[in-house]
Amino acid sequence: MTSTLAPITATSTTTLPVLDEAGRALLFTDARTANTFADTPVTDEELSAIWDLAKWPPTSANFQPLRVLYIRTPEARERLVGHMNDGNKEKTAAAPAVAVLAVDTRFHEHIPTVFPIRPEMQDVLEADETMRTGSAALNSSLQAGYFILAVRALGLAAGPMLGYDAAAIDADFFPDGRWRTSLVVNIGHPGENPWFPRLPRLDNEHTVTWA
Numbered sequence: 001m002t003s004t005l006a007p008i009t010a011t012s013t014t015t016l017p018v019l020d021e022a023g024r025a026l027l028f029t030d031a032r033t034a035n036t037f038a039d040t041p042v043t044d045e046e047l048s049a050i051w052d053l054a055k056w057p058p059t060s061a062n063f064q065p066l067r068v069l070y071i072r073t074p075e076a077r078e079r080l081v082g083h084m085n086d087g088n089k090e091k092t093a094a095a096p097a098v099a100v101l102a103v104d105t106r107f108h109e110h111i112p113t114v115f116p117i118r119p120e121m122q123d124v125l126e127a128d129e130t131m132r133t134g135s136a137a138l139n140s141s142l143q144a145g146y147f148i149l150a151v152r153a154l155g156l157a158a159g160p161m162l163g164y165d166a167a168a169i170d171a172d173f174f175p176d177g178r179w180r181t182s183l184v185v186n187i188g189h190p191g192e193n194p195w196f197p198r199l200p201r202l203d204n205e206h207t208v209t210w211a
């Protein structure tokens with residue numbers, strides 16, 4: 001079956017709004033990685049609202065391979081803390097909410113739903129493990145970045161972490177092997193002395209080139 005993705009026709013050009021300084025500060029320039037958290041709870045409604053925003057980024061052929069496990073019970077928290085590196089245990093224990101972001105290794109099963117103009121791509125990806133895993137890694141990372149922005153947009157702070165035993169988290173929380181842990185994110189309102197000193201960012205001069 002051949003089909004094309006036709007743009008929705010517009011009768012005039014669209015002028016997009018520009019995010020104001022307060023919005024830019026909240027999402028980017030003033031946004032920080034939280035290392036301590038206040039006791040203020042994060043509700044299930046807030047956690048659901050994160051995904052309502054984070055589900056919108058573009059991904060290759062709309063693949064959307066990222067999945068989210070919210071750790072809510074004290075028992076699950078204790079198990080997760082046990083899999084974190086020593087330097088991360090305390091903050092994961094103290095954060096009001098913790099998300100384990102994961103890649104759905106069988107994300108391509110959703111292609112007929114998420115990319116209905118090319119449902120046969122499901123079979124292409126089933127047959128090509130290199131394309132499947134590469135695409136899942138890139139697109140889930142992109143989605144994880146948007147997940148952090150969504151946390152910030154809701155007035156919460158995120159503490160992303162890669163310091164953990166991924167195989168242990170997978171074995172404990174995803175025993176069927178379909179989801180693979182990609183990032184653990186502490187979520188909450190900042191506590192006492194929540195930020196480390198701001199580290200320098202590379203500016204245009206060192207990152208951007210022109211052709």
Ligand SMILES: Cc1cc2nc3c(=O)[nH]c(=O)nc-3n(C[C@H](O)[C@H](O)[C@H](O)COP(=O)(O)O)c2cc1C
Nearest residue numbers: 031032033088160161162163164183195196198199
């Ligand atoms: C993918 C990723 C992995 C990270 N892993 C850890 C970690 O294991 N432990 C930790 O304390 N911080 C971790 N961080 C936090 C970074 O060190 C922090 O975001 C960075 O220094 C910028 O800090 P800032 O947002 O306050 O400027 C991680 C951040 C990212 C995005």
